[in-house]
Amino acid sequence: MNQTLDTLRALGRGDKAADRVVPPTGFTARLTLFAAGAMAFLAVFALALSLAAGRLASNWGDELARSSTVRISAPAGQMVAQTSAALRLLQQTPGVASARALSEAEQQALLAPWFGPELPVDQLPVPQLIEVQETAQGYDPAGLRLRLQAEVPGAVLDDHARWRRPLAQAAGRLTLLGWVSAGLIAAAVGAMVTLAANAALAANAQVIAVLRLVGATDNYIARAFVRRFTLRALIGAAAGTALGVVAVLLMPSGGETAGFLTGLGFQGWHWVMPALIPPLAGAVAFAATAVAARRVLGGLS
Amino acid sequence: MIELENVAYSYGGAELLSELSLQLAPGTFHFLTGPSGAGKTTLLKLCYGALRPTSGQARIFGQDVRQMGRDDIAMSRRRIGVVHQDCAFLDHLAVHENVALPLTVSGQAVAGQAENLRELLAWVGLTERATALPPELSGGERQRAALARAVIMSPEVILADEPTGNVDWEMSQRLLQLLVELNRMGKTVLIATHDLSLIRAAKSQVQARVLRIANRRIATAGADL
Numbered sequence: 001m002n003q004t005l006d007t008l009r010a011l012g013r014g015d016k017a018a019d020r021v022v023p024p025t026g027f028t029a030r031l032t033l034f035a036a037g038a039m040a041f042l043a044v045f046a047l048a049l050s051l052a053a054g055r056l057a058s059n060w061g062d063e064l065a066r067s068s069t070v071r072i073s074a075p076a077g078q079m080v081a082q083t084s085a086a087l088r089l090l091q092q093t094p095g096v097a098s099a100r101a102l103s104e105a106e107q108q109a110l111l112a113p114w115f116g117p118e119l120p121v122d123q124l125p126v127p128q129l130i131e132v133q134e135t136a137q138g139y140d141p142a143g144l145r146l147r148l149q150a151e152v153p154g155a156v157l158d159d160h161a162r163w164r165r166p167l168a169q170a171a172g173r174l175t176l177l178g179w180v181s182a183g184l185i186a187a188a189v190g191a192m193v194t195l196a197a198n199a200a201l202a203a204n205a206q207v208i209a210v211l212r213l214v215g216a217t218d219n220y221i222a223r224a225f226v227r228r229f230t231l232r233a234l235i236g237a238a239a240g241t242a243l244g245v246v247a248v249l250l251m252p253s254g255g256e257t258a259g260f261l262t263g264l265g266f267q268g269w270h271w272v273m274p275a276l277i278p279p280l281a282g283a284v285a286f287a288a289t290a291v292a293a294r295r296v297l298g299g300l301s
Numbered sequence: 302m303i304e305l306e307n308v309a310y311s312y313g314g315a316e317l318l319s320e321l322s323l324q325l326a327p328g329t330f331h332f333l334t335g336p337s338g339a340g341k342t343t344l345l346k347l348c349y350g351a352l353r354p355t356s357g358q359a360r361i362f363g364q365d366v367r368q369m370g371r372d373d374i375a376m377s378r379r380r381i382g383v384v385h386q387d388c389a390f391l392d393h394l395a396v397h398e399n400v401a402l403p404l405t406v407s408g409q410a411v412a413g414q415a416e417n418l419r420e421l422l423a424w425v426g427l428t429e430r431a432t433a434l435p436p437e438l439s440g441g442e443r444q445r446a447a448l449a450r451a452v453i454m455s456p457e458v459i460l461a462d463e464p465t466g467n468v469d470w471e472m473s474q475r476l477l478q479l480l481v482e483l484n485r486m487g488k489t490v491l492i493a494t495h496d497l498s499l500i501r502a503a504k505s506q507v508q509a510r511v512l513r514i515a516n517r518r519i520a521t522a523g524a525d526l
Binding site: 023207210211212214215217220298 | 393
């Protein structure tokens with residue numbers, strides 16, 4: 001623990017001399033940078049996917065859960081009577097905030113996309129729609145359905161749950177998948193850095209032997225490697241994150257009709273999340289190299 | 302300073318050294334000789350904690366090697382200057398940086414020791430080669446650089462494994478001179494060598510004990526040397 005703190009402190013301070021004792025390696029350095037960058041790029045999308053799906057799930061949950069519809073199909077003569085009966089019944093139902101019959105004009109607007117504006121709605125047996133707003137507690141849909149059946153035979157309650165539930169479930173799964181991907185990416189960064197660090201430690205066996213001979217502690221030797229790999233992961237991840245964010249910004253915006261795909265992106269405080277990727281990658285690299293270095297050095301004489 | 306008591310060491314079952322006792326008292330000068338393969342290098346490694354005895358007890362500055370952790374060993378290396386037989390350096394650093402490496406790794410400011418470093422390089426005759434890289438040095442230059450690196454921390458003990466193996470007679474005399482002077486300053490010196498003329502040359506300048514490894518044991522060599 002103390003060693004880790006020491007290493008962290010030295011990492012912040014920087015030690016030019018300690019950095020120089022390990023020979024520079026151009027090729028593996030570039031590979032580590034590239035891999036960290038690519039992983040960060042993917043992480044941005046995993047996060048965006050996860051957050052967008054989460055947003056979608058909660059939007060659907062919020063908006064749809066608070067409203068439902070009662071549809072009344074009755075012979076023309078009974079329509080008005082049944083509508084007012086249904087409205088009365090709804091207003092007495094606990095958990096219903098308001099109930100309102102849609103006007104003819106509103107119904108026409110709803111049907112216009114399918115039948116065109118010329119449709120003479122008043123001459124067709126179009127069912128009457130009642131928009132129901134729930135209170136936060138909500139009502140009991142099964143009870144309401146039974147009472148409607150008894151008092152308003154032509155009424156059908158649609159609480160949207162039927163099609164809302166699978167969609168919300170799918171969105172929830174997508175969120176989970178996004179987070180699992182982000183976790184896998186972090187683990188892959190750790191594995192990649194461990195491999196690179198092991199290779200570097202093996203390639204520098206002679207350097208380590210010389211350093212031991214002149215009295216360098218394991219901590220000092222480990223620091224030279226840890227610092228190097230942490231910085232590489234940090235820089236690579238920063239570049240990858242920047243590119244990923246630019247790519248997300250370049251996604252075509254769906255504007256008002258934003259659906260799921262066009263809604264892929266960050267909103268509000270969620271913009272903080274991609275900014276966390278580089279430090280996280282650095283932390284993963286730090287831990288991976290520290291563990292690898294201690295294991296390798298501990299095995300030496 | 303360094304004590305070996307009834308020490309044995311075996312590589313994979315075959316015993317190389319056994320029932321070996323040795324005491325390096327402060328300010329003494331020892332030569333260690335014997336045929337190659339007799340275990341001179343192994344004995345030196347036991348003295349600086351690179352190897353742990355398979356039986357018996359080794360103490361470095363009063364501490365039992367078995368009880369010393371890796372960091373304790375590292376710390377003891379700062380008080381023991383080692384000239385390795387193969388003179389390994391950091392090949393990407395210039396000679397002067399390699400010589401100053403013990404200062405660097407122990408966290409001492411090299412800048413404060415610049416004068417010391419310059420003098421030391423002049424003493425081993427490497428002033429002009431200070432900015433060269435180790436692979437560019439000749440065998441003799443490498444050994445002089447290794448000696449300079451071993452003494453820069455002003456260690457209490459200097460262990461040298463064949464320090465004159467690759468240098469001509471004149472240079473070996475200079476290196477010996479350096480070690481003798483260090484000994485006069487109170488440092489303990491142990492030199493492993495099979496160069497008997499070097500030992501003879503030293504005997505006229507310093508009171509040196511000659512230890513000989515033969516048949517896995519150590520013995521004080523006869524007066525004929």
